[in-house]
Amino acid sequence: xxxxxxxxxxxxxxxxxxxxxVSTSGQxxxxxxxxxxxxxxxxxxxxSITAGQATYQKYCKFCHGDDAKGDGSMAPKDTHPPNLIDxxxxxxxxxxxxxxxxxxxxxxxxxxxxxxGKMPDQDLWNVINYLRSIGSQAxxx
Numbered sequence: 001x002x003x004x005x006x007x008x009x010x011x012x013x014x015x016x017x018x019x020x021x022v023s024t025s026g027q028x029x030x031x032x033x034x035x036x037x038x039x040x041x042x043x044x045x046x047x048s049i050t051a052g053q054a055t056y057q058k059y060c061k062f063c064h065g066d067d068a069k070g071d072g073s074m075a076p077k078d079t080h081p082p083n084l085i086d087x088x089x090x091x092x093x094x095x096x097x098x099x100x101x102x103x104x105x106x107x108x109x110x111x112x113x114x115x116x117g118k119m120p121d122q123d124l125w126n127v128i129n130y131l132r133s134i135g136s137q138a139x140x141x
Contacts, residue, residue, distance in 0.1 A: 031092030038096030042125035044132060052130025055123045063112070068134060079111040085135040098128050 042048050056064075062074035068084040075081050082090065091101050102124045105114035115124060 029090040031089075031094075032097050032100050035096040035100035036092060036094045038094075038099060040095035040099070040125050040128060042122060042129060044129040048126045048129045049133045051123070052126035052128070052133075055119070055127050056130055059115070059119070060127065068131060076111060081112070084131050095125075095128050095132075098131070099124055102127065 056068070060068075061072060063072040063076075063079070063081040064084055065071040065073075065081075069086075070081045070083040072081060082088070089098070091097060091106065099121075101112075101114075103114050103116045103121075106112040
């Protein structure tokens with residue numbers, strides 16, 4: 001029979017708490033200072049915006065709506081997808097912070113699951129470029 005020391009249990013608990021803190025910090029309200037430093041490596045070209053629009057239509061519009069206003073008809077019950085073209089970004093407004101949410105999901109309840117491993121990073125950056133393009137159009141109207 002193997003004995004587990006209190007130190008081993010304490011260490012394991014510390015590692016688990018540290019992992020959860022790091023893995024969810026990018027997706028919870030308040031922004032993510034580390035993600036904020038990440039720059040968008042994909043230029044906002046017409047091709048990127050068009051690709052981002054196609055990806056948005058395929059994966060995002062069901063919850064966030066055709067115009068990204070947070071009014072999608074298929075959002076899970078009792079969830080409130082955010083408006084993605086307004087000036088309010090509870091989880092951070094930089095491209096890097098938005099990327100972190102798209103990649104890891106939106107905590108703390110994770111009503112929105114992340115796309116890490118399900119979608120190439122390039123597609124996520126294209127979606128950000130698309131959202132920026134329609135956000136600026138909405139503000140200029």
